[in-house]
Every structure is written in structure tokens, then in C-alpha cells.
Amino acid sequence: MKISAGYLPGLAADAVQWHTLTFGEGAQRVDVSVPQLTPAQLVTLAAHVRVQGRAQLQSMPVSQIIGAIDRAIERLLNPADPYRLELELLLPRISGFDAEMVRLGLNAYLKTFRAPQLQRFVAEDFANPKLLDEFQPRPKGGMARALGPELLVHVWAGNVPGLPLWSLVCGLLVKAPAIGKVASAEPLFASLFARLLAEVEPRLAEVLAIVWFKGGDTASERALFAEAEVVLAYGGNETLTALRQHVPITTRFLPHGHKLSVGLVSAAALDAQRMQAVARAAALDVVRYEQQGCYSPHTFYVARGGRVTPREFAQALAGELAALQHKFARRPLSLEEAASVAGWRQAQEMQGYDGAVELLGDAQTAWCVAYAEQASALLPCALNRTVQVQALERLDEVVPLLAAQREVLQTVGLAAAPRELHALAEQLGRAGATRLCALGQMTAPEAGWHHDGRFSLLDLVRMVELEASAEDAAESFAPYRD
């Protein structure tokens, strides 16, 4: 089947070149044509979106923007809506992820973008959200106003369904007209969202554009970034380093690099009653999106001293992964991915010769747990349901093991008693973690989370301060002065 992606307000479809991206094989094959603009067309598009943004978006109160996003999200949550049906049909084919996994993941994710959650999201960063609408008095004196960028450029990466929605919504909430560059691995979601938004709120029909070009197309990157006030980019450090070279020094560059996450299981969670549920939650965190997310766990560190040993927990986790394979089958791996998984397995196996590592799951199973009695420093696994379980005497022994990954550490999923949780929170934060959550919730950050520890909205805006001195001085020039 053939579909088209991209969204180009102000540009005729036949005025641009189209490139075809192919996903899947046989009956599952999808050809997605994506618009490939010339650098000059990108500049024209940027000008159009910027002008429309000024005229339409910037005059809307935040509450109305939230209302529009809410209506779009409501449509996407409706199982009978044509946009929803298209996502459910195509995202699994494009990403290769299990269809039911995509459906459940979408629901959990979209729910965090309803109106009350969006209001909370704004309130997280702005104690007074009206700063985004007009000048507001400041406690220190004077007034202030938060202005979003005249043009925001998104560069998305990867195939985790829905990822672009996150930054798209951030941009809209600060009233930034935007051009998004979709990833070759998943060009659909952002395009559909832009179309749907135009349908539910005509004032937003020309303030977003969705384009595509090949990664490393420096002419396009340079042309587009030169137009932007803020560039928000996702990708590996190599990609981000390359992108940054084309961003003018006066343009704010907000990189989101690849991240690592881990799970921690306290002895308090390891009794016969609770252990199975904890293992189930941990397995779900591994299976969801095949560990492709920054929030996906690579290692579970498990404390000794509970009724259930760390090794028994590893076995329970393996059992849950085996059970989940029936419900959400792992997608077929590319040769490179298979080689990576095989290489990881072999490396674990060779470490196991002195009894240090025990592999659960053989080469034929679609998952693999590597259990170690002796915990070691956190290292990435091979993704696609490969995970380590390592035993510790006490949970806080994990802190030095995370030290080398400080720059890339993100989420820590925990199953621990309150006292431990709060004591660990401080230490984990210092170790580099930016998000602590329950096991089973690792892949579903709550609405308004501070992605990678940053202020998702505040980082986008520019504060304009009207100082008290100007107000005072103005008084002396007032027509009513004495």
C-alpha cells in the first residue's frame, strides 16, 4: 500500500520532489512518500509558517491552544476515528512493533496529552501560565512576558511511535510555529498529527510543517537551521555533533542524546507474594518498544536478603518474558540487530565460564536474561529483549556502578519500600538520573515530566522583562503628570 507523509502549508504538492521510503515486505509492505524540499523551498516554507504563526498562533491564549490539542488527542483516543485507525494500521508495519503493543502504548501515551494534563504541564514550568499570553506583574517589581521562538525546528529520530508528539506539543504550548523533520524510520505520526490539528482548529492549519530529508544532508540542514530561533534535535551523539555544526551560534540548540535506564529491586519487594508482580512489571518495561526508548531498562540490580534470591528473581523475569512473547511477539530482527544480540549473548556466555554469568534463554528464544551473582558497572545491552540481572547486598551499592554512565543515565525504575526510596532518590539524582518511577512505568513518563531533567517549555522561551525603572520613568512622561 502507498501513502504520503509530510505536511506543507503554503506549498503545492506538485511543486516539490517526493521520495519513497519502504517498510515491511509482502502484504505488509507500505510505501511512504515523503516531501524532499530544496534548500530554497525550505526557506520559503519557513517564512510562510513564521508569518502564519505571528498572525494566528501568537494571538491565541494558551488555554485555547490546549483546547485544540485536547480535541485532536480526543480524536486519536477514539478507536473509531479514521486518524486513529490509520495509526493502528500503519505504525506496526512501519516500526515493526507488535500491533497490540502499539495500540496499548498509544493509549497510555496519548492520555498524558489531555487538557488537564496539558494545563499541569504548563504549570510545571510556569507558576503563572498567563506569562505566555501577556505581560504579567513580577513580585520583584516590573513585569515580564514569555515569548516562544518565531520558528522552532524539530529533528526527530527513531521509530518509537509518537515520540514527535512530545516536542510538537511543547512548541505549540509556547506558541512557536514549527517545522519538523521526520525520521526515515517513522515518518507518519507527526504528519498525521499536523493534518488532524488543522482539521480540529483551522487557526493552526498553517503554523506547522512536516518535511523529510536524508540525515547528513548538510545543505538542507544549514538552510533550515539558519531560519530557526531554536533547534530541538534527537539522536545519537554522533548525529547531534554533526547537526550542531550547522546551527548558527545565535540559535539555541537543544539536543536530546541517547540515554540509558535501569531498574532497582529492593529485598522488600522480594517475597513470594509480591515478587511475581514485580517481575511482571519489569518484563513489561523490557518488552515495550523492544527497549528502543531512552527510558527502557538495560539492567536490573536486585538486592539480596529477601525471601526470594536475586537469581530466583532473574528466573521469574525470564518466565515473564517468555509469557509476554506469546502476547507481544518480538518483531523480526534485521541481520545487524541479530548479530548485535548474538554478539552480546556470546560475550555474556564467555564471561560465564568462571561461573560469573548465567544465561537464561537460549539462542532460539526471543529474549535473554544474563544473571550475575556479582554486580558490575552499568553497560548497555543489545536491546530487543536482552537484559541483565545483577545481585547486590544493598541497593545503594548501585551508585558507584552507575558513575561511568552519568552523562547518559535517565530513568531509574524502582520497587522499594518508602524509606529506601527516599534515601536512594537523593543518591540517584546525584548519580545523574533525572527520572525515578515505579517498575512497570518506565516507558510511560507522566505528563509534564522534565525530559532529561530539563524544562521542556522554559528552555524554548525567551523572557522579556519590563523593569520597574521603565515603569517609574514612564510616569514622568505621562500626560497626567503633575
Place this chain on the structure above:
Amino acid sequence: MNQTVTTAMQGATDGLVADLLAFIASPGATDEAFNALALRLFAHQFQHNAAFQKFCQQRGRTPRTVKRWQDIPAVPINGFKDLTLSCVPPQSCERVFMTSGTTRGDVKGRHYHPQLRVYDRSMTLNFRARFMAGRDRMRLGILFPDERLMPNSSLAHYLALALHDFGTPDSRYYLGAEGLQLDDLCATLAQVQAGGEPFALLGASYSFVHLMDALQARSLKFQLPAGSRLLDTGGFKGQSREMAMDEFYDALSITFGVPSSACINMYGMTELSTQFYDDGNAVLPAVKSGPHWIRSRVLDPLTGQDRPAGERGILAHTDLGNYNSVTTILTEDVGVQVDGGFLLLGRAQGAQAKGCSLAVDEFLRAAR
């Protein structure tokens, strides 16, 4: 090990090596003979190499259950880093070849050679057949450091053998401790061009890139005499800029006046004792093949099963020349089985995470 056992083992090994050298010397050897020798070597390695024995046992493979050479467990090349793969104590070995350690920081793979008789015999027979084009000797230029500078490099030893066994007296190295001896090499190339005797330049692929860049900076090109040949090996390994294969061989022929059909690529590995060659690079990718004492398969990396002909998989090689380490290795190279050999399609790395999670491959690249 006590003296009696050592002597008995030495006797067994000597017999094995003698039979192996005889096999290498008989081009008409049958499949059955290959299989029989592979199984003998497997039994020998299983018995005398504890790490390999564990590796096999974990897969349920022993000399009792393995009846075909294809069933010998393939040891991933990382095994040469993590395990000691030798039937004799490593300290008793004449030479240890080490990998350049490009993928895992400074952890180097080690290939132990008790003596180099088998390696040298394998190299020289094969080199004569695949590179010398009927000549006994020719003038060679080597674009690689010598064995004194790189005693643990299998490529340095390979090139030293080429120079010693196939080079005329005026053959020499053009790369020393101070780098490329460009003036000397330019003088030689000019002299050879005028003289009309065929010349061969051999070295790492990345050295050719450096050389071509240096020649271009001097606006120099050569038209080497008919019969001249080039041999490159090893790819670019981050040592020079990356070039596409067609671009590389086009540039070689333009710079040296040697047709792509006389530009031979050697595919060798520290973990092997035998090399593969193509018959020129006029058509890309060129078909690679080896002599009768090495066989290659294209595998599914997870299941270890053969891939159907024409489908991509990971290359595994069974090299009878590896009599002391392990006969069968699993590479990280992607290949396709074709008539007359296999196509080499690059490395299987680049399994970049498609999402935003750090993947082990990316991590290793960054840690380099």
C-alpha cells in the same frame, strides 16, 4: 603438565601438523579428506584447549556428536579477546599475533602460533597462486611497517613473507617508524615507470588512501608498466577517510595506471592462518575465495544455521591452518554465498538503536 604427557602430546601434534602440511600440498583433496582432517583437528583442540572445550560443551558439541565439519562450533572472534584459545601453553609459542583492537578499546584478540611453519606454508602457496600471476618473483613495494616495528601484527608478517619469498632484491618497505617515505617511493615509481619492469605495491587499504592523498597534493600520477599489480587489505578502520569501493579502485587505477582487474584485495584476519583473495576489482563487489584448506559459510547469527544461497548472513570460516587455536571462527563480517566463493559486504556493526536508547554497538564505537 608432566614431561611424559608433554612429549606424548608433542608427538600427536607433530603427526597432525605433518598430515596437515600434506593436505595443504594436495590440491585435489576431496570433501571427505577435508572433513576427516577438520574432525581430527576438532578432537585435538577439544582435548587440549580447556576454554574451547567449555565453549563446545555449553553447545552440547563434543567429538562424539560432531560428525561434519559444519557442526564444529564457530568461536566468535571476541573469543580471541576473552579466552585463551591455544592447545599449548601460550608462553611456549613462537609468535602471538594480536588484533589492532579497533572495536573494543585496548582489549586485543590473541592468536597463538606454536611455530609458523603452517602459517607460512599456507600464505606462500596461496599468495603465489592468487597474486603472482605466474611469476616467481617481482619487484615489490610494501606500504606497511616491518616485523621489527610491529612484531604482533599478522599483516606485518604476511608482508615480510611476501617480500622475502616473492620479492626481487630491490624490493623494500616504504613505510618506517617515521611514516611514509614519500620521496623514495616517488623516485621508485618514476624509475619503474621508465624501466618497464612490472611492479607491485602492497599494503593496508588506508595506507593507499594516505599515499593517494599525498600524491595528489604533489599533482603526481603514474603509469606503471603492464603486469604491475596492487594489493590492498583491511579496509580503512578509521585510519583514513572512508572511501566507497568503486571510488577507491577508480582512484587506484587513475593514480598508478594499474587496471582495476589487477588490483587485488586480500581479506585476512588475525584469527585465521589463511587468506582470501579476489581476482581483481573490475566488477564490484568482487568474489572472494580461499584455497582448499579453508571453507566458508554464511550463517544466521542467532541460530547458527546456514543462510540460503544469495541471502545475507554472518561469515564463518573453517581454516585447517588454525591447528593450534580453533579451526572455526564466527566473524563480524556480513557476506553472501555466490558461485565460486562469497561476497564481503562490510561489517555487521551499525546496529544503531532505532529509538533513543543507547545501544551496545554505539557505546563501543564511542569508547574506541
